[in-house]
Amino acid sequence: xxxxxxxxxxxxxxxxxxxxxxxxxEGEIAAVIGPNGxxxxxxxxxxxxxxxxxxxxxxxxxxxVTGVAPYRICGMGLGRSFQRTNIFPKLTVRDNVQAALLxxxxxxxxxxSRAGLLCRDEAEQLLASIGLARLAHAIAGTLSYxxxxxxxxxxxLASDPKILLLxxxxxxxxxxxxxxTMALIGRIARERGLTLLFTEHDMAVVFSIAQRIxxxxxxxxxxxxxxxxxxxxxEVRRVYLGEQPAGPR
Amino acid sequence: MKPSATSLARRIPWTLxxxxxxxxIPWVGSRYDTFLATQIAISAxxxxxxxxxxxxxxxxxxxHVAYFGIGSYVCGILMKTYAVPFTIALxxxxxxxxxxxxxxxxxxxRLTKIYFAxxxxxxxxxxxxxxxxxxxxxxxxxxxxxxPYPDLGWMSxxxxxxxxxxxxxxxxxxxxxxxxxLAAMQRIINSPFGLMLKTIRENPQRAAxxxxxxxxxELAAFVVAGGFAGIAGALFxxxxxxxxxxxxYWPKSAEVMIMTILGGIDHFWGPVIGAATLVxxxxxxxxxxxxxxxxxxxxxxxxxxxxPGGIAGGxxxxxxxxxxxxxxx
Amino acid sequence: xxxxxxxxGQFLGGLTTAMFLFLIASxxxxxxxxxxxxxxxxxxxxxxxxxxxxxAVHWLSPMLQSFWLAALAAALGVSLLGGIIERLLLRRxxxxxxxxxxxLTYALVLILGDAAKALWGTQQLSVSRPAALxxxxxxxxxxxxxxxxFIMLTGVAIAIAGWLVLSRSPAGRMVRAAALDREMLxxxxxxxxxxxxxxFVVSSFLAGLSGALITPIQSIVPGMDVEIIVExxxxxxxxxxxxxxxxxxxxIIYGQVLSFGILILPSFSLFSVFALMAxxxxxxxxxLFGRPL
Numbered sequence: 001x002x003x004x005x006x007x008x009x010x011x012x013x014x015x016x017x018x019x020x021x022x023x024x025x026e027g028e029i030a031a032v033i034g035p036n037g038x039x040x041x042x043x044x045x046x047x048x049x050x051x052x053x054x055x056x057x058x059x060x061x062x063x064x065v066t067g068v069a070p071y072r073i074c075g076m077g078l079g080r081s082f083q084r085t086n087i088f089p090k091l092t093v094r095d096n097v098q099a100a101l102l103x104x105x106x107x108x109x110x111x112x113s114r115a116g117l118l119c120r121d122e123a124e125q126l127l128a129s130i131g132l133a134r135l136a137h138a139i140a141g142t143l144s145y146x147x148x149x150x151x152x153x154x155x156x157l158a159s160d161p162k163i164l165l166l167x168x169x170x171x172x173x174x175x176x177x178x179x180x181t182m183a184l185i186g187r188i189a190r191e192r193g194l195t196l197l198f199t200e201h202d203m204a205v206v207f208s209i210a211q212r213i214x215x216x217x218x219x220x221x222x223x224x225x226x227x228x229x230x231x232x233x234x235e236v237r238r239v240y241l242g243e244q245p246a247g248p249r
Numbered sequence: 250m251k252p253s254a255t256s257l258a259r260r261i262p263w264t265l266x267x268x269x270x271x272x273x274i275p276w277v278g279s280r281y282d283t284f285l286a287t288q289i290a291i292s293a294x295x296x297x298x299x300x301x302x303x304x305x306x307x308x309x310x311x312x313h314v315a316y317f318g319i320g321s322y323v324c325g326i327l328m329k330t331y332a333v334p335f336t337i338a339l340x341x342x343x344x345x346x347x348x349x350x351x352x353x354x355x356x357x358x359r360l361t362k363i364y365f366a367x368x369x370x371x372x373x374x375x376x377x378x379x380x381x382x383x384x385x386x387x388x389x390x391x392x393x394x395x396x397p398y399p400d401l402g403w404m405s406x407x408x409x410x411x412x413x414x415x416x417x418x419x420x421x422x423x424x425x426x427x428x429x430x431l432a433a434m435q436r437i438i439n440s441p442f443g444l445m446l447k448t449i450r451e452n453p454q455r456a457a458x459x460x461x462x463x464x465x466x467e468l469a470a471f472v473v474a475g476g477f478a479g480i481a482g483a484l485f486x487x488x489x490x491x492x493x494x495x496x497x498y499w500p501k502s503a504e505v506m507i508m509t510i511l512g513g514i515d516h517f518w519g520p521v522i523g524a525a526t527l528v529x530x531x532x533x534x535x536x537x538x539x540x541x542x543x544x545x546x547x548x549x550x551x552x553x554x555x556x557p558g559g560i561a562g563g564x565x566x567x568x569x570x571x572x573x574x575x576x577x578x
Numbered sequence: 579x580x581x582x583x584x585x586x587g588q589f590l591g592g593l594t595t596a597m598f599l600f601l602i603a604s605x606x607x608x609x610x611x612x613x614x615x616x617x618x619x620x621x622x623x624x625x626x627x628x629x630x631x632x633x634a635v636h637w638l639s640p641m642l643q644s645f646w647l648a649a650l651a652a653a654l655g656v657s658l659l660g661g662i663i664e665r666l667l668l669r670r671x672x673x674x675x676x677x678x679x680x681x682l683t684y685a686l687v688l689i690l691g692d693a694a695k696a697l698w699g700t701q702q703l704s705v706s707r708p709a710a711l712x713x714x715x716x717x718x719x720x721x722x723x724x725x726x727x728f729i730m731l732t733g734v735a736i737a738i739a740g741w742l743v744l745s746r747s748p749a750g751r752m753v754r755a756a757a758l759d760r761e762m763l764x765x766x767x768x769x770x771x772x773x774x775x776x777x778f779v780v781s782s783f784l785a786g787l788s789g790a791l792i793t794p795i796q797s798i799v800p801g802m803d804v805e806i807i808v809e810x811x812x813x814x815x816x817x818x819x820x821x822x823x824x825x826x827x828x829x830i831i832y833g834q835v836l837s838f839g840i841l842i843l844p845s846f847s848l849f850s851v852f853a854l855m856a857x858x859x860x861x862x863x864x865x866l867f868g869r870p871l
Contacts, residue, residue, distance in 0.1 A: 378852055550685045
């Protein structure tokens with residue numbers, strides 16, 4: 001579903017990402033982990049078109065999407081949620097997802113119908129599936145952090161992606177919130193047959209849900225495979241030496 | 250359960266009520282009242298068109314008067330120099346202004362924030378310089394005095410309208426054009442396209458990642474706003490009995506922006522309220538003192554520090570506060 | 579065939595305009611570079627400086643004929659005004675959106691403009707050239723007024739002084755640091771608030787001084803505030819918002835474009851400076867010497 005070949009990114013001589021090869025099969029749940037500054041967010045930005053790679057290619061569902069602008073990549077089945085909550089604060093929760101739905105259905109050019117009426121049912125269904133139905137009319141900016149992250153997920157799902165990239169979906173959450181969120185994400189992924197690629201710092205989360213793990217360090221991929229293989233990998237252990245596994249941030 | 254005052258208020262078609270009331274002014278009011286009402290209507294249209302950029306899309310344009318100016322000059326030149334009828338000159342003005350917005354907007358939307366604002370200002374001053382200097386076409390610093398009224402003879406055959414003076418008849422035409430334009434803009438803002446613009450205002454990066462070509466949408470908003478500003482300009486040229494370069498000078502952009510913010514950028518009718526307030530305040534103040542800029546500057550300071558949401562923002566806050574008190578009691 | 583004296587005359591005129599604009603625009607650029615505020619009222623400070631200089635000359639004239647004292651008094655007066663405005667008004671609006679900052683400074687333009695009108699009326703006022711700088715020098719067939727030469731030299735002196743202060747002194751280092759990352763500077767314990775006030779006072783001083791210095795060659799009229807601020811904007815855009823040397827070279831370029839523009843296409847000189855501004859913004863928005871924001 002997602003393939004990354006030889007991806008490199010340099011910023012004025014600083015090599016943020018070097019020669020990354022990654023493959024995520026359809027329906028798989030994969031995680032990218034690594035210490036801070038390993039280049040995980042840069043990798044995500046390269047995949048979703050927010051940054052142009054210095055070298056290498058990205059394929060989604062067989063199509064070359066290297067360097068395609070973010071607004072076009074959305075239509076190619078790639079969805080993304082951001083590390084820092086990235087919603088439309090002054091709009092209502094329902095408008096947030098409705099906007100994404102309308103954009104996806106190509107209704108953005110429609111300047112005559114009433115926006116509130118189109119895709120209303122789908123918006124409500126989507127909100128229900130992520131547990132925000134009762135907050136549909138709340139102003140998004142007033143939501144709690146956890147709810148905003150759920151909304152973030154909802155907006156990404158509205159574009160009907162085939163593969164979803166989640167940048168630290170449980171950042172800043174307590175242990176129980178983390179558990180709930182990952183359960184929700186896992187359920188949705190299974191229901192919709194989504195492919196999932198996420199980054200995380202919380203090792204308990206990663207090892208409980210990921211089917212494949214990629215480990216990055218200083219811009220390079222140092223390990224890639226099944227959780228047990230990665231856990232046993234000598235290089236990975238060296239890089240993470242001293243870091244406590246599990247536990248929220 | 251008895252419906253509350255606010256829910257009743259929401260059911261009344263305010264637009265229609267305002268339109269009908271405004272329509273009666275030539276009969277119930279004086280010549281001066283009609284004069285003021287015409288000015289308010291035109292300013293309201295201009296301000297709402299700016300708010301399509303400012304309030305809906307989040308684009309701070311300091312050069313919106315350029316399109317008002319293009320509209321004025323196109324309509325004025327066509328009607329005065331070439332004796333083109335109003336029914337053609339008005340759409341031509343809108344198209345001319347829209348085209349100007351397309352050309353200028355293409356470059357402007359590639360910039361953000363302060364650079365965007367400065368480029369809109371630069372383009373607006375270019376238009377001013379052209380209008381000020383191109384004596385052959387625009388009349389240069391003398392402008393185009395005596396722009397004719399449109400041929401309103403047909404109005405004499407409509408009951409109620411035959412006894413009106415020409416300026417009153419023109420007021421009726423202006424009111425209808427303005428209301429139709431406002432209705433169109435309201436429709437656009439409440440449409441899916443309008444919702445896309447709002448997402449761009451809220452979070453351009455996220456808007457891109459839901460699939461929007463942000464620059465394309467901003468350019469579209471720029472063109473639509475420019476077109477409607479052009480209509481306002483065309484009407485103004487006739488109302489003012491002349492088109493002059495003064496009205497394209499950059500402080501006019503600041504003036505319409507103040508109107509918009511005074512009324513409240515978060516509400517569709519905000520700029521209309523702002524326009525009415527400012528026009529009336531201006532007329533009142535200038536009859537007592539020549540220090541209108543001082544008054545305007547002070548109003549602006551009060552707005553910035555005390556009522557950033559403008560009049561409409563203040564009203565809705567007050568209504569919300571009342572509703573909460575009633576709910577809690 | 580080519581009239582050298584005419585061309586040279588235009589060139590000198592362009593330089594005078596340039597250095598004089600540099601005096602004004604340097605303050606504008608400084609404030610923007612450090613505080614990220616585009617001060618519309620900068621032109622108003624310039625105008626107030628001019629009026630204060632005239633007023634000072636009039637108060638002093640029975641006893642003392644000193645243009646220099648008047649100019650200094652005017653500049654100090656304007657810097658006091660600037661300081662008060664910064665502490666009372668500008669300070670409260672720093673965190674808010676740029677639009678509100680711009681509107682605040684525009685409100686000041688309106689208020690100061692009318693205040694000047696109330697105090698000094700709408701008549702044109704003028705100040706006579708100081709005797710020491712009267713007369714002119716013959717150069718290549720054209721006469722350069724000595725006062726204009728003085729303006730040029732002052733501009734260059736301020737440029738050099740400013741550059742030295744910014745690059746060598748501790749205060750200058752703070753200013754440059756603030757321009758790059760003010761949050762960090764605050765976190766390091768520097769008194770950012772005092773820095774901002776200081777910058778604004780210096781900027782107002784420069785504006786007031788330029789206003790005072792222009793009075794012997796240009797009459798003081800209402801509307802000079804609005805006229806000059808647009809020119810100052812053009813200069814800082816060309817040179818680069820926040821760049822000190824950019825403002826210097828931007829002024830030179832503007833001065834020559836205006837000067838020769840009038841010669842080549844008289845009716846288009848007005849158009850050409852705005853077109854230049856637009857072209858720079860399109861092609862290289864951060865100006866010739868600026869850094870992308």
